[in-house]
Amino acid sequence: MGTTATADADTETETVTAGVVGGSGFAGGELLRLLDGHPNVELVQATSREYAGKSIGGVHPNLRGRELRFSEPSELESVDVLFTATPHGVTMEHVDEYSEASDLLVDLSADFRLATEGQYDEWYDGHAAPEYLDVAEYALPELNRENLGSADIIASGGCNATATLLGLKPLADADILDGAHVVVDVKVGSSEGGAGGGAASSHAERSGVVRPYAPTGHRHEAEIEEWLGLSVSFTCHAVDMVRGASATCHVFPDGPVSKKELWTAYRGAYEAEPFVRLVAGGSGSYRYPEPKAVAGTNYADVGFELDPGNERIVVFSAIDNVMKGSAGQAVHAANVALGFEETAGLEFAGLHPVGSP
Numbered sequence: 544m545g546t547t548a549t550a551d552a553d554t555e556t557e558t559v560t561a562g563v564v565g566g567s568g569f570a571g572g573e574l575l576r577l578l579d580g581h582p583n584v585e586l587v588q589a590t591s592r593e594y595a596g597k598s599i600g601g602v603h604p605n606l607r608g609r610e611l612r613f614s615e616p617s618e619l620e621s622v623d624v625l626f627t628a629t630p631h632g633v634t635m636e637h638v639d640e641y642s643e644a645s646d647l648l649v650d651l652s653a654d655f656r657l658a659t660e661g662q663y664d665e666w667y668d669g670h671a672a673p674e675y676l677d678v679a680e681y682a683l684p685e686l687n688r689e690n691l692g693s694a695d696i697i698a699s700g701g702c703n704a705t706a707t708l709l710g711l712k713p714l715a716d717a718d719i720l721d722g723a724h725v726v727v728d729v730k731v732g733s734s735e736g737g738a739g740g741g742a743a744s745s746h747a748e749r750s751g752v753v754r755p756y757a758p759t760g761h762r763h764e765a766e767i768e769e770w771l772g773l774s775v776s777f778t779c780h781a782v783d784m785v786r787g788a789s790a791t792c793h794v795f796p797d798g799p800v801s802k803k804e805l806w807t808a809y810r811g812a813y814e815a816e817p818f819v820r821l822v823a824g825g826s827g828s829y830r831y832p833e834p835k836a837v838a839g840t841n842y843a844d845v846g847f848e849l850d851p852g853n854e855r856i857v858v859f860s861a862i863d864n865v866m867k868g869s870a871g872q873a874v875h876a877a878n879v880a881l882g883f884e885e886t887a888g889l890e891f892a893g894l895h896p897v898g899s900p
């Protein structure tokens with residue numbers, strides 16, 4: 544991919560054209576924000592059936608003043624890279640059309656994250672285009688960077704899965720998860736449910752909650768188990784924040800592990816990663832990862848502690864679900880696929896101090 548990129552003579556910056564299907568949603572809105580400021584991208588289309596003809600700033604007030612207007616998804620323009628931020632089932636239904644309209648398709652839904660049709664039968668309601676499953680590459684660059692360069696379809700990971708995988712993958716790679724028992728508890732903000740929300744996401748119902756919503760059987764377990772190579776006990780809570788996914792992973796290893804081994808595993812995995820920061824101990828108020836510190840950014844903060852008896856490792860991983868958990872991850876993966884600087888358009892810090900993310 545990336546062969547269609549054209550050189551801008553003035554800036555000598557490679558640019559590609561991009562479109563967003565589902566631009567009026569929460570993940571789509573973040574895509575528009577990121578692509579609007581991306582040095583290598585010309586954003587040419589954003590679709591919404593409900594808001595077709597209206598300016599993108601009319602739906603996303605942070606984008607007021609931008610000229611782009613929503614158009615119908617049935618009137619897709621031909622672009623170099625097409626991002627689809629649509630509900631589960633839409634991209635698989637339209638994948639021929641979306642692939643025809645673009646050289647690189649980056650899907651933020653769950654439609655192409657899993658490897659086999661059998662997994663979709665088990666975890667979802669089957670798959671409408673299983674012939675594309677072999678074509679798609681899972682987006683998390685920290686896990687699958689080497690395969691993104693040749694991808695035609697990229698499947699951006701689930702937000703809860705992203706937080707969990709970034710927390711646990713260094714332990715898997717260091718064989719510390721071999722024979723281990725793993726319990727994962729994720730707390731997520733209300734934007735995870737999308738702009739449509741639902742009764743449970745109304746302010747009155749959501750305010751103040753710490754509500755278990757997927758005690759067992761969460762679909763993201765499939766992605767987590769596929770990439771870790773072991774099964775995990777996974778539970779999710781809806782909590783009273785807008786943005787953020789915070790994974791607390793309790794790992795009971797098969798044998799003794801030292802703090803030094805943990806630092807070696809985490810430093811080895813992440814010292815060269817531009818978007819993963821190790822936050823483990825130290826001093827001050829922010830000694831472990833928390834969503835507030837990454838809100839609005841593409842960073843994942845990851846940290847850990849070891850029980851004094853060495854019988855439990857507790858791992859923390861915090862992301863912004865609509866950034867590192869979806870739109871930011873998708874742009875990062877596209878940067879890799881298109882041969883741009885990996886950090887292009889994503890290199891900003893969050894706000895501090897800030898209220899509830």
Ligand SMILES: NC(=O)c1ccc[n+]([C@@H]2O[C@H](COP(=O)([O-])OP(=O)(O)OC[C@H]3O[C@@H](n4cnc5c(N)ncnc54)[C@H](OP(=O)(O)O)[C@@H]3O)[C@@H](O)[C@H]2O)c1
Pocket residue numbers: 564565566567568569570571590591592593594616628629630631633651652653700701702734735736737738739740864865868869
């Ligand atoms: N929110 C998160 O934290 C998060 C994190 C990771 C992944 N994701 C995934 O990203 C996707 C979008 O999530 P979201 O939270 O942004 O959802 P959302 O806020 O509900 O937005 C959905 C978007 O899709 C459009 N849409 C719906 N049906 C469509 C169709 N048949 N054809 C074309 N466009 C259609 C909607 O606009 P119109 O109806 O006006 O066309 C809207 O722009 C989902 O698959 C979700 O699982 C979300």
